[in-house]
Amino acid sequence: MVGRFLLIVLTLGLCTFVVRPEMFEAVFQPFTQNDAPAIYTQTSLLRLTLSHLALVACAVLASTIIAVALGILVTREFGREFLPLARTIASVGQTIPPVAVLALSVPMMGFGAAPTLLALFLYGLLPIFENTVTGLTNLPPNVIEAARGVGLIRRQRLWSVELPLAFPMILAGIRLSTVISLATATIGSTIAAPTLGEVIIAGLLTSNSAYVLQGGLVVGLIAIIIYEVFSSLEHSAARRLGFQMDA
Amino acid sequence: MHSDTTSLPRRRITLSPPGVVFAVIGLAALFVPIVTFKPNRIVPGDGVWITTAYDGVAGWLIVAILALLFLTGALKSLPPAVRIVAALAGLLGTIVILGHVATSLIADSARGARVSPAAGLWCMLAAYLLAAVDVLNRLELSLRARWMVLAGTVIVVVLVFASGYLANVSVMMEYAGRQAGFNAAFRQHLVLAFGSLGIALVIGFPIGVLLFQVNGLRRPVLGALNLMQTVPSLALFGIMIPIFGWIAMNVPMAAKLGVAGIGIFPALVALLFYSLLPVVSNTLVGLTGVAPEVGEAARGMGMTNAQVLARVQIPLALPVVLTAIRIVLVQNIGLAVIAGLIGGGGFGTFVFQGLNQSAMDLILLGTLPTIALALVAGTTLDLLVDALNTSPRKRSAS
């Protein structure tokens, strides 16, 4: 309960700051030197926040659709041949740093939001795919047996038994992917994507700690809030199934 | 699992579905430029096809051989060894072609010309590599064989680059111009990744043991570390700068000890924060995973609690700690790139310089070694974890 209350306070605080950053000028003033401005105003914080979130949301949505579809394909009978390789690619792929994927998408797509979106999408596929496959291959065998025995056809088994049971696992994959995407999108500002990283980078370039701090705070808070929301969704989904989940 | 349908009788020639996919990618790549040729660093380049790099029959012969190797890799009915050899031959052949084409193009043009790998080459490499990995995957190699595959791969890659055969490829030209800087960046990258790991182990392991003993501390400590892990890297790296800048200015001893707002110090601390959660939580998981009977038996033989911890529980928890080391190392090798943005050095320096100047070769010079480092570290530790888990000391509780 305390956690939820804190989460609401944090969210409200974050919203206020993003909409009216000038109200907090006094807080950031001590971090500036030589009368530099305390609040980043080149681009409105609200606009950056919204485009940051939009970028992440689009990428994660696309990753989810494709990754879950691929996860379903490789766990069907006709796709089994691809399963071992797909697993290897997913686990080796996650060894590759997301920044590297971001940097490598520049030569393909130039600068701006597009290469960032591509990098977020590609990297975001891996955790969701891996979790979908794990979820769909570790189903309780007697439940699946019962689903066949009761006369559900394959499509019905997939939609009404297998996917709902794998759902908490898939959700965990989406959470991982979202957290990584939020971080990578921040770095995306180095390739001119309009994200909150812009504030931090501007601070680094002009040695203005106030910028660095406010950019970092906003991004950090967003990440924490999203993480917490996903975690509680996962918990309630898992509790519904009667699974024991570790905190 | 029994299937609804009975399996078809085996035919003579069977295709491996993944193999077919790779062959299709590879075959398509044969008709896409393999390298880009630029008369100088600024102008956009022109694509060069295999068939334009090698005139007439020679070009088509090469295309035919490469195609044949792709198809060999897709034939399931062939022995795995043949398929792997075909894929590896294709891989090496592609690299030989790259070096050869680069050298001959550079020789024929003015100074400052650049030859960089293009989409066709990347796709061919990827297709051969995936075909080889797919076959290897199905062989279920022994641990020893997997060590040998890893060592062999590293040796071959090092030999290819050390031989100077690829010296005329743009990335290697970039490297030649910055050898000293590259070596320094390599060193810094290792210091960042391994240094933060070392500190995290020194601090995190005792914290994990403490949490094991004091149940009430688990939630708050793990919760705080979890939050830290969630904060995006650029934000955490950035926040370190004002904090350490302030400490360096206001705490007299600090600056002398090397504390500064910019440079390797804040980067190391940021990486440390990301490393603590895996180390602490895996230490805890490892300790709680030890079967209670084992501890009971040790206590029954007259060991004190401290002895049980030191001689029984901690040794048994080590494999789980090793997986934490794997997670941290791979994660930090990647995150250390961000240090390049705050003057912390490492390969990130090249990446962000390259992004600033839109210099593709510089970006590659930073990213390729980072990826290679992460893959080698990840695979090595995977094998170590497997070795520890299959040794006779395997934990009784699984």
Add this chain to the structure above:
Amino acid sequence: MIQIENLTKRYGSTEVVRGVSLRVRQGEIAALVGTSGSGKTTLLRMINRLVEPTEGRVLIDGEDASGIQPHLLRRRIGYAIQGHGLFPHRTVGQNIATVPHLLNWSNREIDARVDELLHLFQLDPAQFRDRMPHELSGGQQQRVGVARALAARPEVLLMDEPFGALDPVIRAKAQADLLELQKKLGTTLVIVTHDMEEAIALGDHIAVMDKGRLLQYGTPKDLLTQPADDFVESLIGSAERPFRLLSLTTVADLAEQGEATGATIARTTNLRDALAECLWRGVDVLPLDGGGVVTLNALRTSGRGLAETQGEVN
């Protein structure tokens, strides 16, 4: 009625089930017994085509099962398995409604059927209908599993070790409940078990399987008095056989005129329990419900007689 004709299942070159033929009459219980790997579960799963037979055929009420689409066949045949296999993401009511739903029953019919079944299994509908499976005890989950299998009023019910996950105390009660229910509904029942005790308690006929072969198919009495070979005999356990035989006959058969003191016992009590009762009370005569007695002497003679018949057979 289920007719199994020369049913064989091969995986590659290994034969899991070899040419099994047997017949289960309408409203009868057949128990398939054997050690693990005997092929009993595969045989059961071939009846509803969860496993496709390599050779032979299954007739359900004279209709060849291979001519019916597998999922449609399965909707006609109830199926309950060890560990119940309830869908953990669906409520008790939704679980039971699975097959009626697939058969497009109306909502009203489905609701009524769910409540009826919950009543039948002594679970209060108002209390249990909307609970999740993990909120139930093991015994309750098992009952819901059987209720789901019976939901669409199948003529045939297949059960694979349905009581395997229950502890022994509840198991006896669950078996008794199942017998009563089966009598009430008249469902044809095929049950797989590794426990000969359970097979004898439930089966009208028992099929003993080993290494994919059907060794013997007969009534419990047949098996006890005339085991087909050493394997069947070892499965029954030769030392306990007289007691098992005693448990097949009720005291009603040995009732004599007379009077005795003490609490009466039911006429349906089997001879084994009556013998135990005598020894426990330390008496020679037990009074029966509704008059008459059974004497320790008669029990002894009867036991000896059974043991001798067994000796003759060997």
